[in-house]
Amino acid sequence: MARGVQVRQLQPYLFFYPSLLLVAVVSFVPMFYAVRQSFHAADYLKTGGFVGFANYVELFARAGGAGNIGRSLAFVGGTLALTMPLGMGLALLLDRPMRFRAFFRTILMVPWIVSQLVTGLIWLWLYDGRLGPVAYVLRQVGIDVVGPLADTAWAMPSLILANTWHSFPLVMVFTLAALQTIPTEVREAARIDARSGWQRFWHVTLPFIRGTVIVSLVLTTLHTFNTVTTVLVMTGGGPAEATEVLALRVFKEGFQFYRMEVAATAAVCIFALNILFSIAYIRVLRGERG
Amino acid sequence: MTCIRPLLRRIALAAASLAIAASVHAEKIELWTFIGAGEANVRERAMAHVLETFKAKHPGIEVNVTVMPWQQLSPTLLRAAKAGQTPDVAMLYSPSMPAQIAAGTLLPLKRYVDAMPDRADIVRLPEAVDRQGNPFGVPWELRVSGLGYRADLLKAANKQPPRTIKEWGEIANDVSTNDIAGIAIGFSPEAPSVAAGWFLTTLVGSGVKVLTDDGKAAFNTPQAERLVQWVSDLATKGKKTALPLNVAMQGLEQAQTLFIAQKAAFLPQSSQRFEFIRERSKLGPNLKLMEYPGWEEGKPSPALVQSWSLVIPKAAKNPDAAWKLIEHWTSTPVQVESAKVAGYVPVRASALKDPWFNDPKAETIRWAVDYAAKHPLQFNFPENTEALYDTWAKMFGNVLTGRMSPKEGLAWAEKEYDRRGGR
Numbered sequence: 001m002a003r004g005v006q007v008r009q010l011q012p013y014l015f016f017y018p019s020l021l022l023v024a025v026v027s028f029v030p031m032f033y034a035v036r037q038s039f040h041a042a043d044y045l046k047t048g049g050f051v052g053f054a055n056y057v058e059l060f061a062r063a064g065g066a067g068n069i070g071r072s073l074a075f076v077g078g079t080l081a082l083t084m085p086l087g088m089g090l091a092l093l094l095d096r097p098m099r100f101r102a103f104f105r106t107i108l109m110v111p112w113i114v115s116q117l118v119t120g121l122i123w124l125w126l127y128d129g130r131l132g133p134v135a136y137v138l139r140q141v142g143i144d145v146v147g148p149l150a151d152t153a154w155a156m157p158s159l160i161l162a163n164t165w166h167s168f169p170l171v172m173v174f175t176l177a178a179l180q181t182i183p184t185e186v187r188e189a190a191r192i193d194a195r196s197g198w199q200r201f202w203h204v205t206l207p208f209i210r211g212t213v214i215v216s217l218v219l220t221t222l223h224t225f226n227t228v229t230t231v232l233v234m235t236g237g238g239p240a241e242a243t244e245v246l247a248l249r250v251f252k253e254g255f256q257f258y259r260m261e262v263a264a265t266a267a268v269c270i271f272a273l274n275i276l277f278s279i280a281y282i283r284v285l286r287g288e289r290g
Numbered sequence: 291m292t293c294i295r296p297l298l299r300r301i302a303l304a305a306a307s308l309a310i311a312a313s314v315h316a317e318k319i320e321l322w323t324f325i326g327a328g329e330a331n332v333r334e335r336a337m338a339h340v341l342e343t344f345k346a347k348h349p350g351i352e353v354n355v356t357v358m359p360w361q362q363l364s365p366t367l368l369r370a371a372k373a374g375q376t377p378d379v380a381m382l383y384s385p386s387m388p389a390q391i392a393a394g395t396l397l398p399l400k401r402y403v404d405a406m407p408d409r410a411d412i413v414r415l416p417e418a419v420d421r422q423g424n425p426f427g428v429p430w431e432l433r434v435s436g437l438g439y440r441a442d443l444l445k446a447a448n449k450q451p452p453r454t455i456k457e458w459g460e461i462a463n464d465v466s467t468n469d470i471a472g473i474a475i476g477f478s479p480e481a482p483s484v485a486a487g488w489f490l491t492t493l494v495g496s497g498v499k500v501l502t503d504d505g506k507a508a509f510n511t512p513q514a515e516r517l518v519q520w521v522s523d524l525a526t527k528g529k530k531t532a533l534p535l536n537v538a539m540q541g542l543e544q545a546q547t548l549f550i551a552q553k554a555a556f557l558p559q560s561s562q563r564f565e566f567i568r569e570r571s572k573l574g575p576n577l578k579l580m581e582y583p584g585w586e587e588g589k590p591s592p593a594l595v596q597s598w599s600l601v602i603p604k605a606a607k608n609p610d611a612a613w614k615l616i617e618h619w620t621s622t623p624v625q626v627e628s629a630k631v632a633g634y635v636p637v638r639a640s641a642l643k644d645p646w647f648n649d650p651k652a653e654t655i656r657w658a659v660d661y662a663a664k665h666p667l668q669f670n671f672p673e674n675t676e677a678l679y680d681t682w683a684k685m686f687g688n689v690l691t692g693r694m695s696p697k698e699g700l701a702w703a704e705k706e707y708d709r710r711g712g713r
Binding site for chain 1 (some may be wrong): 365369371372389392393394398468471478479480481482488534535536537538539540541544547548551553674676677683684686687691692693709710
């Protein structure tokens with residue numbers, strides 16, 4: 001009897017520790033390595049002497065790191081501003097009884113299944129100022145466009161739109177799943193009590209799905225901060241560095257220019273931003289629950 | 291009969307033991323490449339020929355092939371060297387060679403190369419050699435950058451191929467329309483190698499040293515300013531169709547696609563791509579190649595020759611067997627066959643004596659060899675060419691979007707390149 005209790009008490013740890021070990025090996029070790037590298041000089045893959053904050057000073061004072069962070073924040077902010085309402089709105093629509101609902105649910109998931117590389121190539125073609133369909137249609141009606149990716153003012157919004165297309169299904173699926181947990185009697189009561197659809201959403205639906213929305217917000221934030229491929233394929237950071245986000249900088253410094261110390265420093269900054277945003281979201285969630 | 295049976299059994303046992311011993315002692319080498327052996331395309335067929343003929347020549351050496359995207363070869367090799375898990379032979383693109391040499395990942399091949407009786411027959415690229423003259427790689431193919439143009443468009447406009455850069459701009463302007471771009475060249479940092487390579491050879495051709503002996507930037511010169519101004523004028527002045535902004539801000543793949551779609555008159559590109567473009571675009575004989583024009587008539591810009599080389603990493607387990615593969619791959623018969631099958635420019639002068647090279651199919655190869663021989667590029671490539679090209683791509687971005695003048699752009703690029711320490 002006592003042994004049975006002991007085994008039952010140990011059971012969670014037996015399940016938990018192998019996963020923790022795996023996460024430690026594949027995530028924490030490289031993370032600590034990156035943090036350590038950011039405080040050391042480097043010669044290709046050889047770690048040099050301790051340099052304190054010199055790599056951070058170099059990145060921010062001379063190497064345009066602040067600009068990279070600003071562009072990353074714009075990329076993340078813009079993506080969230082479009083993705084969250086779009087994903088939630090579509091989830092609310094798909095939650096209603098309608099014909100071909102399963103078909104629409106499947107179709108709307110496609111952008112999430114498509115890889116970042118393909119997403120980049122599709123939108124690159126759409127935006128192409130000479131061979132793209134948008135430019136073609138506009139030319140037919142007498143409007144000659146240069147193409148948004150060649151314009152410093154339009155390149156970032158164009159990237160945000162492409163990334164939104166790729167990201168909204170995650171928010172949609174999460175929200176849809178959460179909507180389906182709202183009890184039928186609550187929905188019916190809300191339908192009777194609330195004056196408008198907006199009131200129903202704000203006072204009844206949102207409190208039920210808030211936790212899930214925050215989770216999808218965190219995931220979309222992390223995913224966008226870390227996005228490299230779409231940006232690399234579509235603009236490579238151009239024109240005139242208008243789309244050179246921090247994640248792209250990490251990739252280029254690490255894998256094209258072999259400046260591991262700069263790549264590690266920028267990677268630590270992305271990690272810090274991810275942590276900051278996640279903590280902020282969780283605090284909002286906890287605060288509202290409290 | 292009864293006496294023979296034990297004897298036969300012994301012979302069979304001995305043969306089996308020998309076979310087992312042979313398989314135990316069979317040398318294995320690991321090859322990292324971006325082309326697998328197969329039948330899907332001409333490159334795969336050429337690769338299959340190399341490996342099959344090597345196997346026939348060296349049955350005791352087994353080649354294990356790992357295929358990865360070409361962009362991944364250099365960074366993966368660097369990481370593998372750190373982990374001590376390198377292959378025995380790897381392909382490296384020539385611009386990546388100086389970085390690998392500086393990082394100390396490659397085995398010097400002097401011992402092997404010096405032992406080759408016909409070593410002078412093989413092309414030696416400066417990027418594959420360190421400052422002391424030690425070779426670290428042997429090219430197995432060559433590519434020469436040049437200017438492709440639409441002969442039909444020029445003929446329709448009653449124009450001859452340009453003899454100078456100035457003429458090139460004028461012709462590009464004349465033949466271009468809203469639908470057809472004059473020059474398809476892309477300066478996007480996404481893939482600037484062709485545009486930056488053209489910029490490099492034209493600078494060197496106009497007497498600019500580009501980098502000092504200790505690797506510092508030295509390209510902020512009046513010649514460079516004139517060239518950047520020329521690009522800027524094509525994109526922003528006059529009809530604006532000679533080099534449309536939406537073409538100049540793209541990468542090399544989009545520029546090539548535009549040419550394939552028959553929407554451009556001129557395309558700077560690498561020789562190995564022109565056969566593919568000819569086939570895809572259905573331009574056939576209307577696609578012609580020429581040297582990059584210089585500022586003066588009769589003085590074209592020097593030829594930018596690049597290659598995929600075979601290297602042996604320092605941590606290779608079987609360097610001697612790896613060298614045998616390199617020797618075989620770069621041998622005259624294999625080079626001739628690779629040219630016939632896949633249109634590769636041979637790395638051996640003796641290979642070009644084969645009568646096949648007089649065939650019309652070898653036109654691009656003959657053009658590439660001729661250009662490279664007559665106008666060789668004299669330039670010491672830096673440790674990281676990509677850093678130089680990236681800096682230039684950003685500079686062109688700043689100039690073409692009107693953020694900087696050519697003079698300001700060049701001054702910024704010099705400062706930026708030096709700040710990065712050449713990397």
